Amino acid sequence: MKHKFNFTPGWWGVLPSLTLLAIFVLYPLLQVLQISSLKWDGVVAGEGIGFGNYLRLFGDADLGRSLITTLTLAAFVLPIFVTLAATIAIELEGTRFERVIKAILFLPGLWTIGASAIGWYTLYAPDYGIIATITNGAVALPWGDQGWAALTLVGAFTIWQNIGYAVLVVSAGLKGIPQETLEAARVDGANENQVRWKIVIPLLRPSLTFLAVIGGLYALQSYTAVYLLTRGGPFGSTRVLGYFLYETAFEKFEFGYGAALSMCALLLAFTFAALQARALRGSEQ
Amino acid sequence: MKTARLSGTWLGKIVVGVVLVFILLPIIWLAYSAFLPPDAIFKTSGVPTGFTLENFAKLPFDTLIRPLILSLVVSSLVVVLQLTVSLPAAYAIRSGAKLLPLYLLLLSIPAELMLIPLYGLLKDLGLLNNPLALVFPFIANPFIVFLLYSGLAKLPWTFIEAARLDGANNIQILLKIVAPLLRPEMTAAAVLGFAAHWNLVLYPKVVLDNPQWWTVQVALTEMLRKDPNAWGKLGAAAMVTSLPILILYIIFESRVTKTLEGGLK
Numbered sequence: 001m002k003h004k005f006n007f008t009p010g011w012w013g014v015l016p017s018l019t020l021l022a023i024f025v026l027y028p029l030l031q032v033l034q035i036s037s038l039k040w041d042g043v044v045a046g047e048g049i050g051f052g053n054y055l056r057l058f059g060d061a062d063l064g065r066s067l068i069t070t071l072t073l074a075a076f077v078l079p080i081f082v083t084l085a086a087t088i089a090i091e092l093e094g095t096r097f098e099r100v101i102k103a104i105l106f107l108p109g110l111w112t113i114g115a116s117a118i119g120w121y122t123l124y125a126p127d128y129g130i131i132a133t134i135t136n137g138a139v140a141l142p143w144g145d146q147g148w149a150a151l152t153l154v155g156a157f158t159i160w161q162n163i164g165y166a167v168l169v170v171s172a173g174l175k176g177i178p179q180e181t182l183e184a185a186r187v188d189g190a191n192e193n194q195v196r197w198k199i200v201i202p203l204l205r206p207s208l209t210f211l212a213v214i215g216g217l218y219a220l221q222s223y224t225a226v227y228l229l230t231r232g233g234p235f236g237s238t239r240v241l242g243y244f245l246y247e248t249a250f251e252k253f254e255f256g257y258g259a260a261l262s263m264c265a266l267l268l269a270f271t272f273a274a275l276q277a278r279a280l281r282g283s284e285q
Numbered sequence: 286m287k288t289a290r291l292s293g294t295w296l297g298k299i300v301v302g303v304v305l306v307f308i309l310l311p312i313i314w315l316a317y318s319a320f321l322p323p324d325a326i327f328k329t330s331g332v333p334t335g336f337t338l339e340n341f342a343k344l345p346f347d348t349l350i351r352p353l354i355l356s357l358v359v360s361s362l363v364v365v366l367q368l369t370v371s372l373p374a375a376y377a378i379r380s381g382a383k384l385l386p387l388y389l390l391l392l393s394i395p396a397e398l399m400l401i402p403l404y405g406l407l408k409d410l411g412l413l414n415n416p417l418a419l420v421f422p423f424i425a426n427p428f429i430v431f432l433l434y435s436g437l438a439k440l441p442w443t444f445i446e447a448a449r450l451d452g453a454n455n456i457q458i459l460l461k462i463v464a465p466l467l468r469p470e471m472t473a474a475a476v477l478g479f480a481a482h483w484n485l486v487l488y489p490k491v492v493l494d495n496p497q498w499w500t501v502q503v504a505l506t507e508m509l510r511k512d513p514n515a516w517g518k519l520g521a522a523a524m525v526t527s528l529p530i531l532i533l534y535i536i537f538e539s540r541v542t543k544t545l546e547g548g549l550k
Contacts, residue, residue: 008380008382009380009449009455010376010377010380010455010459011377011380011382012377013372013374013376013377013455013459014373014374014377014378014384016373016374017370017371018374018384019425020425021427023406024403024406024421024422024425025391025394025399027406028399028402028403029402031402031406032401032402032405035405042408084300087296087297087301088297088300088304090291091293091294091297091298091300091301092301093290093291095293099539101301101305102542103538103539104305104308104309105304105305105308106538107534108308108311108312109480110476110477110530110533111527111530111531112483112484112501112502112526112527112529113484113486114486114501114502114503114504114509114523114526115315115522115523115524115526115527116311117506117509118509118519118520118522119311119312119314119315120311121509121513122314122318122513122516122520123310123311123314125513128513128514130314130333130516133333134332160308160311163308165545168542168545168546171546172546172547179290182290192291195291196291217395220395221395221396221397224486224487227506228506228509242395242397245397245398245400246397246487246491249400250400250404250491255401258401259401259402259405262398262400262401262402266394269395270390272393273390273393
């Protein structure tokens with residue numbers, strides 16, 4: 001067997017991809033390590049301050065708050081996301097409308113995101129929104145001044161964008177369960193509720209674990225939704241980690257600090273990914 | 286017709302119904318508001334009504350149509366380059382190059398973490414405020430390599446071995462055997478790659494702040510920020526800029542969802 005990289009047929013095919021990744025991912029990540037030791041505004045040459053930026057991370061109350069906001073968002077989005085996806089996928093499985101409904105649910109994930117933001121804004125805004133206007137302000141999510149409402153909005157938008165993919169994940173898991181397993185349970189006298197809770201849900205565990213993982217990532221990456229809808233406000237209540245990073249570098253122009261923050265977040269992301277890979281492998285057994 | 290393997294419940298049906306409304310509401314509202322006359326906002330209660338095409342006629346060229354064209358061109362170009370670079374890479378990995386873990390690792394880097402590192406690199410290369418900044422960093426995409434690799438992993442590889450024994454070289458195999466067999470995955474990868482690039486918001490805003498190089502998302506964001514209560518104008522802009530995605534999706538929907546679902550099994 002040819003296992004040595006050099007002898008793999010067509011091995012050179014991977015070179016363009018690897019070269020580009022080295023230039024546009026690996027090199028910038030190494031460079032950011034160097035930037036993280038600078039006090040730099042992104043324009044004039046920076047001044048070396050060693051580990052100053054990293055030390056600052058530990059005393060930054062805003063960063064702490066941003067971490068809590070991110071975790072809160074994940075904690076409230078995840079259970080809803082997973083439950084909805086499982087309920088919908090089980091309900092649709094094998095029905096006449098399965099394909100068309102799944103197609104509709106997947107649409108928001110691709111829809112021009114700036115247009116989605118416009119739709120959401122003009123629909124739900126507490127002042128100019130159509131719902132608030134029709135109901136004379138009786139039905140309105142006060143995300144202009146209430147932190148919880150703004151966070152709810154960002155969470156709802158994140159679910160809106162990603163629920164279609166989540167349903168596909170559970171559906172794929174469902175289709176992997178052999179019909180015989182369900183029949184056998186029924187023959188043994190299990191009712192539909194028991195089939196659902198005692199057979200189907202436990203067998204879906206790998207899919208649901210996978211969903212929890214990507215759902216967590218979506219919550220962490222909701223910074224685009226934050227930028228489009230709330231800009232971190234009101235009073236910083238929706239400043240998730242990704243948005244905090246953006247603000248630090250591109251609105252406050254603290255590139256060195258932003259770089260140090262990126263490095264720590266990257267380490268966290270890798271640790272997170274490794275743990276999840278392990279959890280996934282565990283759940284497949 | 287296939288029958289349901291699991292019986293539905295009333296609660297489940299209600300959940301599906303509510304979620305469908307929740308999903309479709311913003312889209313239907315956009316389509317409706319695009320035809321509302323500008324004075325609709327001043328109606329103090331009840332559902333605003335009226336019909337006009339004026340909103341579409343008045344869409345600004347420099348701050349909307351031009352960015353729309355730029356985005357269409359650049360995102361299409363990126364997708365073509367992505368497939369050109371990713372297919373040989375996926376083929377090499379499927380043939381035995383042990384690089385899959387590296388690609389999976391790169392896949393786990395959250396996009397926002399690349400904002401500052403890329404900004405530094407583009408600054409050094411003199412590519413800030415240059416539309417090439419929208420192209421180069423996106424050509425090598427670990428997700429697309431992974432998607433194509435999953436497709437290749439399902440092909441019977443004896444095919445390829447046989448072609449090799451018959452004296453076909455790798456380029457012939459790639460073009461004449463692999464690419465045709467992999468069409469569903471390549472289509473799905475193209476649609477998803479296009480949408481991902483098309484929907485970038487913060488990156489183009491940061492690396493291209495000259496209005497000359499606004500992308501469609503930057504243009505929409507600016508419009509919403511300036512005129513948050515111009516329902517008709519915003520709706521028309523949103524519908525026009527969503528049309529390319531809608532058309533792509535209507536044509537290729539089943540390939541996208543099937544490939545994703547198949548890849549998840």
